[in-house]
Amino acid sequence: MTNANKIEINEIEKKSEDNIKIVVENLSKNFSVKSLGEKKAKEFTALKDFNIQVKEGEFLTIVGPSGCGKSTLLDILAGLSKPSTGEVYIDNKLLKGPALDRGIVLQGYALLPWRTVRQNIEFGLEIKKTPKSERKAISDKFIGLVGLVGFEDRLPNELSGGMKQRVAIARALAYDPEVLLMDEPFGAVDAQTRDLLQDELLRIWEKTNKTIIFITHSIDEAVFLADRVVVMSGNSGEIKEILKVDLPRPRNVGDVRTSPGFNWIKHHVSELLHNNDENYKKKVVSNVDVAEAISPSTTI
Amino acid sequence: MSNDTEVIKKYKEKNFEVDVSEKKHTVEGSKIKGLRSLIQIFDKNILIVLLLVLWEVAPRVGLVDRVFLPPISEVFVAWFKLFQKGEMQAHIAASLIRAFSGFIIALLWAIPAGMLIGWFKRVSNIFTPVLELFRNTAALALFPVFILFLGIGEASKIGIVVYACSWPILLNTITAVKNVDPLLIKAALSMGVTNFQLFRKVIIPAAIPTMFVGIRLSGTTSILVLVAAEMIGAKAGLGYLIQYAQYSFLIPSMYAGIITISIIGFIINKILLHLESKYTAWKPKAENQ
Numbered sequence: 349m350t351n352a353n354k355i356e357i358n359e360i361e362k363k364s365e366d367n368i369k370i371v372v373e374n375l376s377k378n379f380s381v382k383s384l385g386e387k388k389a390k391e392f393t394a395l396k397d398f399n400i401q402v403k404e405g406e407f408l409t410i411v412g413p414s415g416c417g418k419s420t421l422l423d424i425l426a427g428l429s430k431p432s433t434g435e436v437y438i439d440n441k442l443l444k445g446p447a448l449d450r451g452i453v454l455q456g457y458a459l460l461p462w463r464t465v466r467q468n469i470e471f472g473l474e475i476k477k478t479p480k481s482e483r484k485a486i487s488d489k490f491i492g493l494v495g496l497v498g499f500e501d502r503l504p505n506e507l508s509g510g511m512k513q514r515v516a517i518a519r520a521l522a523y524d525p526e527v528l529l530m531d532e533p534f535g536a537v538d539a540q541t542r543d544l545l546q547d548e549l550l551r552i553w554e555k556t557n558k559t560i561i562f563i564t565h566s567i568d569e570a571v572f573l574a575d576r577v578v579v580m581s582g583n584s585g586e587i588k589e590i591l592k593v594d595l596p597r598p599r600n601v602g603d604v605r606t607s608p609g610f611n612w613i614k615h616h617v618s619e620l621l622h623n624n625d626e627n628y629k630k631k632v633v634s635n636v637d638v639a640e641a642i643s644p645s646t647t648i
Numbered sequence: 649m650s651n652d653t654e655v656i657k658k659y660k661e662k663n664f665e666v667d668v669s670e671k672k673h674t675v676e677g678s679k680i681k682g683l684r685s686l687i688q689i690f691d692k693n694i695l696i697v698l699l700l701v702l703w704e705v706a707p708r709v710g711l712v713d714r715v716f717l718p719p720i721s722e723v724f725v726a727w728f729k730l731f732q733k734g735e736m737q738a739h740i741a742a743s744l745i746r747a748f749s750g751f752i753i754a755l756l757w758a759i760p761a762g763m764l765i766g767w768f769k770r771v772s773n774i775f776t777p778v779l780e781l782f783r784n785t786a787a788l789a790l791f792p793v794f795i796l797f798l799g800i801g802e803a804s805k806i807g808i809v810v811y812a813c814s815w816p817i818l819l820n821t822i823t824a825v826k827n828v829d830p831l832l833i834k835a836a837l838s839m840g841v842t843n844f845q846l847f848r849k850v851i852i853p854a855a856i857p858t859m860f861v862g863i864r865l866s867g868t869t870s871i872l873v874l875v876a877a878e879m880i881g882a883k884a885g886l887g888y889l890i891q892y893a894q895y896s897f898l899i900p901s902m903y904a905g906i907i908t909i910s911i912i913g914f915i916i917n918k919i920l921l922h923l924e925s926k927y928t929a930w931k932p933k934a935e936n937q
Contacts, residue, residue: 426838427840428834428837428838445840446837446838446839446840447839447840448840450838451838451839452834452835454831454834454835456831458829458831458832458834460832460853460854461854461930461931462853462854462931463930471836471839471849472839474849475839475840475841503930504930523839
């Protein structure tokens with residue numbers, strides 16, 4: 349048995365025991381937007397009829413063009429914004445507001461600039477009222493996890509973009525939320541750092557088993573990281589399609605990114621985003637090796 | 649050997665910009681570095697020294713009227729005499745107490761008020777137009793009003809210091825609170841912080857740099873306004889000393905008072921600058937970005 353097959357089987361076994369972590373039911377969010385020079389405010393729909401169930405420990409990415417409501421969804425999931433209609437349940441409990449069971453990582457890092465790396469990571473622990481004696485051990489653990497040993501006492505303005513984002517991730521993980529919400533976290537770093545951070549994120553995810561909801565507008569990133577990809581439609585805030593990404597894990601940059609399976613899914617997502625619906629309604633992507641679905645000759 | 653004489657020659661000829669990077673750890677290099685810091689000390693202090701020399705020589709030589717600008721040596725003599733008699737200390741104490749009291753009272757009310765106004769949008773909309781009006785009035789022009797209401801005693805003087813100091817602190821605090829990075833607030837809110845925690849852990853630390861600019865401005869304003877107020881109506885204090893000395897033609901004492909106020913203002917500014925840099929060390933300075 350090859351390693352790839354072994355991993356697939358383990359995954360299938362895991363799935364049968366999966367709990368549903370997050371349930372989003374009929375979610376809609378409308379904004380009243382008044383432009384300059386207009387008398388009446390217009391209704392702008394950011395999200396419409398959003399329904400999804402996210403399994404525990406799943407890595408879900410949401411991809412879509414700018415302004416399609418992805419960030420609005422994340423705000424609602426974080427409890428920072430109230431939906432116009434619909435509900436969100438986490439662990440079968442109705443979501444009412446922000447809490448320490450979810451962590452958020454934003455594109456702009458949002459590190460408190462007057463606090464050192466360690467103090468930033470301990471911020472959530474202070475809110476959680478973790479006893480002071482335990483805080484150092486926890487922050488040490490996550491500093492090690494994101495690979496910033498030796499930088500504990502630096503201020504954010506002494507760090508590079510990639511390092512700042514690692515601190516943001518460590519801060520979100522430190523108080524042990526079960527769900528991690530990430531809003532284009534790697535959008536502000538350069539391409540090489542981005543690849544590095546993607547690998548590290550997957551490594552951290554595999555170690556900590558959090559449920560991750562990751563927003564991006566990079567199709568490449570969305571497919572590379574995810575178990576499932578939610579493709580949003582351009583202007584109506586609706587889900588276009590949810591695709592399963594059956595590529596084996598762990599995903600190494602070299603192998604996966606050049607594989608036909610990966611590129612087929614990317615192609616699929618790209619066509620969905622560019623509104624070419626007709627082309628893949630012909631093909632149904634299921635648990636079969638996607639390369640085979642295209643043609644047997646592409647299977648390696 | 650010849651290389652070194654060349655270097656020193658170039659140094660003496662031109663503008664002291666010598667690359668001593670290779671010579672830093674040699675005897676020659678340290679000599680040049682020593683010369684360099686001497687030059688720097690020279691540059692920093694030469695003008696002050698020249699001015700002092702001028703102040704001493706010009707009256708004696710007749711360049712300025714000796715009656716109106718006595719040589720600085722006479723001023724120093726008067727200065728020491730005032731200290732000997734204990735008068736200078738009394739004036740300094742009176743002025744400092746008034747200025748400090750006014751400054752502290754301004755801090756105590758303007759900072760909380762500024763935070764409230766900055767935080768609640770509607771309150772800010774209501775108050776800001778009036779505040780802008782008050783900020784642009786010359787505080788001293790209102791001193792007669794303070795005298796009418798508070799008399800010619802301590803109250804009116806401290807009152808005007810409070811008035812003059814309040815506006816920079818208040819307005820800067822409002823701006824500081826309004827301009828806290830909303831991303832920081834969002835990140836904190838996502839953890840479910842209470843409003844109190846948000847204020848204590850995010851808003852206040854973020855607001856401190858801008859607040860400090862207002863505080864520092866008020867510090868220097870307090871002395872300025874107080875001295876002027878003392879000139880108008882007081883029986884003690886440095887402003888009174890200057891005015892009284894001028895009326896009584898004790899001109900050296902008058903200058904002694906002026907020098908004292910300048911020194912005090914300088915020290916206060918230095919102290920506040922030091923405090924400011926301590927609490928805003930985390931902010932990247934504009935030049936370094």
